[in-house]
Amino acid sequence: MENTTLVPAGVMHSEFxxxxxxxxxxDPKAEKCAEIFTxxxxxxxxxxxxxxxxxxxxNVKNGFFKPDAEPSLIHSAxxxxxxxxxxxxxxxxxxxxxxxxxxxxxxxxxxxxxxxxTNHWMRAGYYGWQAAKKGYVFLAxxxxxxxxxxxxxxxxxxxxxxxxxxxPYENEAIVLDFxxxxxxxxxxxxxxxxxxxxPYAGGFDTKGQLTKDPGEILLSWRALPxxxxxxxxxxxxxxxxxxVLSGGRSTAEITGSKKxxxxxxxxxxxxxxxxxxxxxxxxxxxxxxxxxxxxLHQSVPENxxxxxxxxxxxxxxVRKHNLEAGIPVNKKVWNExxxx
Amino acid sequence: MENTTLVPAGVMHSEFxxxxxxxxxxDPKAEKCAEIFTxxxxxxxxxxxxxxxxxxxxNVKNGFFKPDAEPSLIHSAxxxxxxxxxxxxxxxxxxxxxxxxxxxxxxxxxxxxxxxxTNHWMRAGYYGWQAAKKGYVFLAxxxxxxxxxxxxxxxxxxxxxxxxxxxPYENEAIVLDFxxxxxxxxxxxxxxxxxxxxPYAGGFDTKGQLTKDPGEILLSWRALPxxxxxxxxxxxxxxxxxxVLSGGRSTAEITGSKKxxxxxxxxxxxxxxxxxxxxxxxxxxxxxxxxxxxxLHQSVPENxxxxxxxxxxxxxxVRKHNLEAGIPVNKKVWNExxxx
Numbered sequence: 251m252e253n254t255t256l257v258p259a260g261v262m263h264s265e266f267x268x269x270x271x272x273x274x275x276x277d278p279k280a281e282k283c284a285e286i287f288t289x290x291x292x293x294x295x296x297x298x299x300x301x302x303x304x305x306x307x308x309n310v311k312n313g314f315f316k317p318d319a320e321p322s323l324i325h326s327a328x329x330x331x332x333x334x335x336x337x338x339x340x341x342x343x344x345x346x347x348x349x350x351x352x353x354x355x356x357x358x359x360x361x362x363x364x365x366x367x368t369n370h371w372m373r374a375g376y377y378g379w380q381a382a383k384k385g386y387v388f389l390a391x392x393x394x395x396x397x398x399x400x401x402x403x404x405x406x407x408x409x410x411x412x413x414x415x416x417x418p419y420e421n422e423a424i425v426l427d428f429x430x431x432x433x434x435x436x437x438x439x440x441x442x443x444x445x446x447x448x449p450y451a452g453g454f455d456t457k458g459q460l461t462k463d464p465g466e467i468l469l470s471w472r473a474l475p476x477x478x479x480x481x482x483x484x485x486x487x488x489x490x491x492x493x494v495l496s497g498g499r500s501t502a503e504i505t506g507s508k509k510x511x512x513x514x515x516x517x518x519x520x521x522x523x524x525x526x527x528x529x530x531x532x533x534x535x536x537x538x539x540x541x542x543x544x545x546l547h548q549s550v551p552e553n554x555x556x557x558x559x560x561x562x563x564x565x566x567x568v569r570k571h572n573l574e575a576g577i578p579v580n581k582k583v584w585n586e587x588x589x590x
Numbered sequence: 591m592e593n594t595t596l597v598p599a600g601v602m603h604s605e606f607x608x609x610x611x612x613x614x615x616x617d618p619k620a621e622k623c624a625e626i627f628t629x630x631x632x633x634x635x636x637x638x639x640x641x642x643x644x645x646x647x648x649n650v651k652n653g654f655f656k657p658d659a660e661p662s663l664i665h666s667a668x669x670x671x672x673x674x675x676x677x678x679x680x681x682x683x684x685x686x687x688x689x690x691x692x693x694x695x696x697x698x699x700x701x702x703x704x705x706x707x708t709n710h711w712m713r714a715g716y717y718g719w720q721a722a723k724k725g726y727v728f729l730a731x732x733x734x735x736x737x738x739x740x741x742x743x744x745x746x747x748x749x750x751x752x753x754x755x756x757x758p759y760e761n762e763a764i765v766l767d768f769x770x771x772x773x774x775x776x777x778x779x780x781x782x783x784x785x786x787x788x789p790y791a792g793g794f795d796t797k798g799q800l801t802k803d804p805g806e807i808l809l810s811w812r813a814l815p816x817x818x819x820x821x822x823x824x825x826x827x828x829x830x831x832x833x834v835l836s837g838g839r840s841t842a843e844i845t846g847s848k849k850x851x852x853x854x855x856x857x858x859x860x861x862x863x864x865x866x867x868x869x870x871x872x873x874x875x876x877x878x879x880x881x882x883x884x885x886l887h888q889s890v891p892e893n894x895x896x897x898x899x900x901x902x903x904x905x906x907x908v909r910k911h912n913l914e915a916g917i918p919v920n921k922k923v924w925n926e927x928x929x930x
Binding site: 324325327328329330332357358359360361362387399400401402403404405407408415417424426428432450458476477478480481483484486487488489490491493494495497500501502503522524525526528529530531534535538539541542545546548549550551552556557558560561 | 881
């Protein structure tokens with residue numbers, strides 16, 4: 251595509267490090283944060299990688315994300331810990347919380363860590379891969395500003411609250427990373443920028459009709475919850491659990507402060523890790539998972555173009571391709587980044 | 591409706607107790623099991639209450655569900671315990687596991703209990719209400735026989751794997767109880783028995799077209815996953831986690847044995863409880879939840895008939911109504927039951 255440039259992963263990483271240092275990140279924090287943004291891009295999740303980097307930088311420059319802040323322990327209760335994200339960089343806080351949940355799981359079989367007052371973690375799946383590759387079953391979710399209506403309503407009251415569930419598989423992982431909207435706003439923005447229609451209805455237009463037109467949905471701000479009322483319910487419960495378990499802010503509060511400041515900041519997150527080595531059936535877990543995946547792969551495809559995959563399976567192909575060929579980036583986005 | 595009879599809750603409970611004792615349940619087990627089936631019916635979940643009672647009895651009579659079996663501990667690892675359901679009655683095993691997860695959460699902040707070789711728990715929401723009314727945040731799920739295709743496939747490879755998330759609210763609870771199919775097979779059977787179309791497309795017909803006709807979907811056995819590929823992915827991950835964490839059987843194995851015997855038995859379940867009293871913000875949790883619910887209730891309704899509700903909100907109305915007016919039961923179903 252003529253409006254796309256291929257950026258080698260190493261080049262992207264160096265650019266991100268350069269910019270992050272310039273806006274106040276220490277060397278190791280710039281390295282790690284750049285690694286996360288680059289890795290998300292290598293894996294093909296451009297909307298939560300390279301495409302979102304400029305907005306992240308702007309939120310740091312405007313003081314909403316504190317480049318040097320680190321999580322601090324608020325309260326410990328056995329296998330459960332509540333941490334304050336201190337408005338630090340969301341991806342770095344989330345990496346910390348994922349590791350800490352794993353440590354608690356090493357001690358207690360299961361570990362739960364909550365983060366209050368943290369920031370957008372970018373791609374939920376990153377932390378799923380991180381934990382599952384170390385041998386943990388992992389569940390985590392975040393709340394967010396309201397961008398989805400309650401079922402039967404027209405104004406945004408629910409976050410899309412991405413949820414990740416991951417399990418080890420072979421030497422890699424099975425990682426399901428999904429938002430409560432049928433399509434993320436990032437994805438809809440991408441489709442709109444490419445003048446494409448969504449493959450399925452993704453929300454309501456301003457007249458209340460279901461539509462595949464991403465522009466109409468970005469106008470009405472009425473993205474469709476997955477499974478209609480079910481996804482709306484799940485978004486609500488994930489918000490309640492995130493706010494209640496962390497003692498942090500709810501979607502209502504995040505939305506309120508965004509109206510005042512223009513920035514989404516201070517979100518609440520939950521991280522749960524389970525250490526498979528602590529289970530009686532640990533030696534046979536690889537076989538169990540393989541048998542489930544084999545059963546899935548033996549499906550009868552709908553047509554010759556169907557490929558039956560587990561969540562995360564295609565990431566391995568995209569990752570390999572982008573590492574070899576370079577990461578495809580919209581030229582406008584890349585020019586904006588190198589000018590930072 | 592002329593084919594419906596109103597059964598007082600007490601009468602239903604006594605009938606269930608009578609029948610359960612007749613098929614080998616001890617007095618206390620018959621009482622508790624009858625209470626669960628009756629409570630699900632009072633709450634309006636007839637498909638997983640009174641309507642399913644005859645099939646439950648038949649599975650006991652045929653030896654698939656063991657009326658006197660109780661869960662036994664396989665392995666303990668800190669805040670996590672793996673139990674064998676010993677093919678006992680699913681609802682009784684699930685009540686036990688819910689309580690046990692709560693006890694582990696009392697000690698460790700969070701508690702996880704798995705059940706291998708248990709049976710259909712009927713209504714997921716029952717355990718959500720049970721835990722949340724005692725002050726726990728609660729997540730639980732079960733796997734099941736395959737009744738949903740992988741995304742892009744035509745034959746059943748995934749269970750609908752119901753998932754419940756619950757939190758305390760006022761003196762009651764917010765309880766989200768949802769299967770991975772847009773409509774449960776029980777619900778589709780009910781619509782079909784009433785010659786009604788589904789309100790939204792609920793699956794594919796035998797020609798691969800989306801349809802609202804429950805009869806067509808019961809024929810193709812291709813129920814629509816919530817959120818298309820997302821619900822298919824979630825069903826897969828819930829099965830992997832249930833089988834891996836419990837050491838029990840996967841959807842593939844449950845489906846295999848059903849093909850041989852005609853019965854769905856020996857499923858795997860996960861129960862997670864979090865004790866809110868162990869959190870630093872416990873005193874303000876009621877306010878946090880109320881503020882989230884108030885924000886939801888302030889939504890702009892789509893039209894004058896829209897009612898904006900949290901999951902479980904309407905259950906309170908149905909419960910009150912059915913306790914006062916009697917539980918509406920299909921006459922054919924009730925005659926079948928009283929003849930047992």
